[in-house]
Amino acid sequence: MATNLIVRNIGPEIAQALKEAAARHGRSAEAEHREILRAALARPARRTFKEVLAAMPDVGTDEDFNFRRA
Template identity: 85%
Template structure:
């Protein structure tokens, strides 16, 4: 379900930057505004604990991490 959003009292420099970004991307200022909001509010994909552990580099030996070394 789509809804409308009205943004008021935007500084002229911000509105101009929005128009310029929209022109660079070949879309309307409204479409640019939607994309900025979507990107800013998107939740990153969550990785499982297993995926996080698997992405850790395999460095050092187990002895390097022994805090009880003499």
């Protein structure tokens, strides 16, 4: 279901930047606006705790993390 969105009180420099970005990408200012919103609001896929731990680099030794060193 499509919904309309009206954005008011945009400064002329922002409007011009939007038009320039749209021209660079070969699309309308409206399509550029939709893409900016989609990219800004898209959520990356969630990783499991196990995946986050597996992605941590294996650096240092256990002694490097010992906070009770003499």
